[in-house]
Amino acid sequence: MSTRHLDSLFEPRSVAVFGASDRPSSLGATVWANVAGSGFEGPVWAVNPRRPVLGGERAYARAADLPEAPELAVLCTPPDTVAKLVAELGKRGTRAAIVMTAGLSPRQRSAVQDAARPHLLRVLGPDCLGLLNPRLKLNASFAHVTAAPGSLAFVSQSGALVTALLDWAAARGVGFSLFAALGEQLDVDFGDLIDYLASDAHTRAILLYVETVTDARKFMSAARAAARNKPVLIVKAGRTQAGQRAAASHTGVLASSDLVFDAAIRRAGMLRVQTLQELFAAAETLSHPRLTLRGPAAVQRERLTVLTNGGGAGVLAADAAQAADVTLAEPSAAVYAALDRVLPPRWSRANPVDIVGDAPVQRYVDAIAALHTDASPGTLLFVHAPTAIVPAAEIARAVIPSLQRSPLQPMTCWLGGDAVREARALCHAAGLATYDTPEDAVRALGMLQTYRRNQELLIQTPPASPPEPLWHAAQVHAPIDAALAEGREWLTEPEAKAVLAAVGVPVVATHSVAPEPEAAVAAAQALGFPVALKIVAPELGHKSDIGGVALDLDDAASVRDAATAMLRRVRERQPGAAITGFSVQTMVRRASGLELIVGATLDPLFGPVILFGAGGTAVEVVADRAVALPPLNRPLARALIERTRVARLLAGWRDVPAADVDAVCDVLVRVSQLLADEPRIAELDLNPLLADAHGVLALDARIRVDARGPGGSRRFAIRPYPSDLSETVAWQDRQLTLRPIRPEDEPQHLEFLARLDPNDVRMRVFYSRRSIEHSELARLTQIDYEREMAFVATAPKADGAGEETLGVVRALCDPDNVEAEFGIVVRSDIKGGRLGERLMRKLIVYLKARGTQRLVATVLSENRRMLDLAGRLGFDYDVEQPEPGTRRIVLTL
Template sequence: MKQHYLTPLFEPASIAVIGASVTPGAVGTTVFSNLLEGGYAGKLYPVNLKHATVLEHKAFKTISKIGKPVDLAIITTPSKTLIELVTECCKYGVKGLVIMSCDFVGTADKSRDLLDKLLVICRQYGVRLLGPTVFGQARPVSKLNSGNYAGSIKSGSMALVSQSSSVASAILDWAESQDVGFSSVISLGSAVDMDVGETLDYLVTDPKTRSILLYVEDVSDARTFMSALRAAARTKPVMVLKVGRYDGGEKLGRTHSERLIGSDEVFDNALRRAGVLRLRSINQLFIAARVLPRNYKTRGRRLAVITNGIGAGMMAVDRAGDLHIQLPKLSQSTIARLDSFLPAQSSHDNPIDILGNASAARFHAATDAVLADENVDGVLVVFTPQMGTDHMATAEAMIALAKTTDKPILLAWIGGKKVVASRKLLAKHNMAYFSTPEHAVEVFWSLASWQYNQQLLLQTPGPLGEWDAPDLESARMILDNALANGRQGLDELESKAILRAFHIPVTTTVRAASAEAAVTAAMGMGLPVVLKLDVEGLTHKTDVDGVVLNLTTLMAVSSEANRLLGRARERFGDKLRGLTVQPMISLKHGRELMVGVATDPAFGPVISFGAGGIAVEVFNDVAVALPPLNEYLADNLIRRTRVKNMLGEFRNQPPADVHAIKSVLMRVSEMVCELPQIQHLDINPLIVDENGAVALDARIYVAPIPEKARRYGHMAIHPYPSNLVQVTQLKNGLPMTLRPIRPEDAEMIVRFVAGLSEETRYNRYMSTLKALSQSQLVRFTQIDYAREMALVSTVQGETGEMIVAVARFVVNVDYDSCEFAIVIDDRWQGKGLGGQLMEGLFTAARDMRLSTVEGEVLSSNTNMLAFMRRLGFEITRHPEDEGLKWVVKRL
């Protein structure tokens, strides 16, 4: 595997510290001292204009005087020196820069101008820049401590990424006292170049990082952020603390959805969809830092509580009730096992009180019995120091038990001076221990939530199965016409036409310019009818008494139409277009719902669902989700609202057709995926009963899209690229399907790799591996279509669908080129598969606006090289390996 392009920044072979000093308290002094004391094994060069040596190391006046390659330059001098120094570093061939100048004012125009100039210089030379940041970075697992931090950083398996130097330093100070270690500590600072997304991207590929802790203040590139988060969370636990949850002002908007959806709700949903757990406080962050290294997992929310003090145990029970954590009944076999050794006066059900004088052996036996219960997903052990207890022996018993189970054991070690030694022992063994039962319960809830979010991460909505394809041509024509006429808002008829194009049921709506035309329309559709004002730019007609319901006679239609038009002409003038007439839908068992779309500045389109009607903003019952949706995600969106309780059967009401609601949600998801012009949408009310759903009113607002926008570039999560699915045939006429890979293809990929010959495996993977590891399997099948593509060729075999070839590419950091690979089952070579797969890859690359496809081919693989020539690839010598050829095709 090629080295990650950020390796010179985070694991440099050589470092120059510009501004290295011996002045007490200076950043250059701290950084250079930390590198020496940390045992950095690479080449280290202090750069100082005034001193010949720094801490007994020869100093250089400028970086150009070093005369040897330098991977990383750390600049600690004042900001006024940066233009000259950064330019010199770039010209010298430095691969990465960290700016740690302390005199930056991040919000000042002057500083912003300087940062922009620095970025232009770095981009010109292809140099990556971290900061400006006061802290810098550390890589304890590689004995690299280049941070501006006066303390030791222990090596561990958890990475810390922070947008704040002060928060990073505070966490490190706490971690030092708690014996918590890190694989990497990275402070992004102003993030003029390197951001959260790229940093996470590096940590995903880092084998020394097993979990990630992230402190975020803002997100500048939601697509990159989500892409990297989802990639990381597929293989490693990721927890995020985000500040700035409240914007502090009243939100104004043109639609209900726009006003109801807050940016923090969107961020919260984005993290859930990414399979990430969100933390709510610095205290939770500290707790997460203690728990993450244990890599705990839980299958559900069922918690058993074992305590030697019922009062302390009830604290846990109360907090579990607050968080809706189940305290399950123990199985009869578990209760019988407890009965065999617990005193008669003990409580033998959940919570289990093993009495105040419980010995370490009693704690061990009770915990062991409960862990074996199939009704239990995790165990909380609450220890209180009392006469007869042994805190050290009990801690040792819990440490031993943790090695025998994959269920989480959480420990509430209550007390102070009496349990200090045993807490240190628990910390040494990375046990999840807490000073209060409530904290332990909260962690269990977090573990269960994280596991639930992992299920959301696995959802990759594909095409809508057997559903009718939308009429995209008609929908786009309506949108283009509105934009060409300078209109942002579609009227009700246009909005409903868009919904019909996506097969969402809507009420018939007819425009009437006069009372006579309204009567004619009413006769045509049948009574009773509804009249609505049709005014350009008027969103909420009920606010101006512009809706009349249930008109049962033609006389009433005429009278009300004249009344509405008379008042509206005086109030709205030329903006009045007339009236709309539609049938009165009065469903005996109907429920009023709302489905909407708003556009978040960072994350793009967001779908909302909740209670509808005129009081939608009063009840504020709304949940949000990022598209694309499938049935699982649509069902999840519905279940996160209070109105879900009205959709089931109650009193004399039959259950509503929830499948119809999910169908509307998935159709709206499809709509915003394919129509990036849509900025806001309201379907309110959406009436649903036992027979289906129908949209009574709709309003859409649009905006033009950038000329060179990538397909689905408006979305934080790239949908399944169903446009790349082809049903074709091989040279021998056998039917074949060519399509993007899906997570559920994992088993077929395992069989595919196992069936390859050693020669084919070596030509593709440059090794003779016989099977993919679990992490490789996840990485190959659960892809982010925004930055990579994998196409599979499938045929129908005796046991069903089978994969016979795979081609893939990964987008390079320049986002202008990609690196590809292709492998074909030996039995299916020579049948025309390769050409079709590669043409599919070329199409996908063009959709992403890429200009170049490139790759590595073994020099000995003459068949592949000949194939590359036929496809128009240019073949040259590989710049780094004589055993390889470099192949490049311009699209």
């Protein structure tokens, strides 16, 4: 992942267009006209070997003739010239190029990469529309219109969508910080762009149009980091179920690639929109900062109040609210009283608040003021249909000041065309979000609601974990080893249940494989009646589909008869199946038990994914399911459950008590751990997993394995907690644990901060104060281990009630993994014992192993303790000091 030299791409000081032309309608002519005519203040040069002058400006024959190396080169030349040009420009010092040329062969693409790599020259494209930076008046594209400056960035794989959004933005007055079309992503990809824009001070929100992602972990790491700082919206095209045709398990059928991508977006704290129209609505919403406030107050703003002069418009808004799962606010008695005082007796006396179509200007103003009687937070949607009584523009001028001052976050909707055009323009100019229809406005609010929920998942802090379950590694691996040794990819049902039981998943008592009917009878007698009987044939798919399951067998005769009949049916329907016998299990009867499915499969892009939903034999027909990316903890598992319809049944209904949802969450977490630790698991089904008030029980299980080990934590799109980096060390008279920080550390991390001396806080590294918000603490304890590391030193408390944090060292790597900036804090009352040195040496070893080149920090010149430690560790002083009173220290790794 790299943002190196992207500033040369997006904020260049000079631009040269290769293939510039004056031939009408040609690519070179369009791009040159846009670059030369956009008002860019730096030098712009045209390069064309056959045209000495273009548009009255001198044109240069070749790169060597240019006055200096252009910081950005735009290539509109034939495919066979691109690699040579890139090599020549790289040697001269050019650091970025946009390759608009289409039709490069694989050989030519590879040649371009080889030419750019030695010079670290960044390439956007090929086959791309280019980019626009409206703030710099740079239009290095062949778009037909330019963009106004603003705070939204739009990155797209489709040039057509760029031009469509430009058209839309021009009509709506929405401005942008950057437009970029990625094209074929030869070099610069979504991960690079998201990383760059995450730290771009001119970008407040990022919009993405995505067809494919090339590196899932890079994409997820960049997206998670960006989404912590600013809204990231994505519209994903190319939904497909092609991958389902080869699936052999329920999970493989249900976990479509689009569902997986949706799960990735949620996990990254982004917001997905489904259509171009929704993307436009989201862009309208995000261009108004008041609609994207964060924190607990923002989450409460999902309550909607509709104020309208038309009953029909109010009904449309209410219907849209129900469809978008947006809650209509219930006005308080004080609000009703205030509205009664300013509205005619025939007003709706409900939300939506219909102030009646004959309303004069003052009634609008008074009604808005009445809604402010109650200080409860929420959103106010102002909907106006034009009438002949008062011009819409006059109403807009009257209500805009009230809406701008409103404690409710305001949205406006002016229904109609020419009659409300001026009113819309006035609201735009006043910074108020404006929509064409009530449905558009409510859908936009629903999207914000989903976005805020995704943000809560991104920064939520799990509760302290219970003691680790006894993990029987040998019992996990042995059945898999045995199956692979026999050339089988599917475990038998008893083997699959043995694996799950070894990781703590409750499974129904099951006898090992009985080879023939009489052995099945003996097994049933040993277990006790009633029993369930199932055929064991590893190659078979779903046993019930071919008559391979018999339930509620109450005696030996029924088991014998069922086994004999089962053999006959299976041999008739699957004559080539290798039948190894029967499994016999205790028959479970739970009247109020719900049949669930928990599964796992490998997505080609995002690696292991976990599925949850309603189970049973009709699982594909019902298709009530959701998927999530591991690793999971209990809060993330609960969020996965809540995205299904069966979650409502788990909460209980009528005389059926609520199921033990925590037990279901534990199964999901244990499956997540299993997927991390055993890379040979390729597919897994627990179906049905029975759940009720007494807990959960897996009645059936299937596991497919692959000797190549295609799964495991290394394939997780989100890097899991690196427990292998934990160690126990002796320090003074105590045993310390040095380990990576965990999300569960938030409470003890807060205690640690509270025990820092104010002067240590001033010397700082990570913290500017001891009082810290939950969202900030979550960012310190919920880190992305792919790009950041924090090691804590912990020890048992003196009273034995848990552990305490004694010190922490943190390093944040740049996206190129060239430089990591570190900070270290040791609790003020235990300084002087060289604990900080222990932590620093652990950090240095870790960074060397991951290939980081330099470790740096900015230290106050008076912080002698830190400077002395740096000297012992081999740091050098940088020649430049960042600011007076500071020193920059550097350790070459």
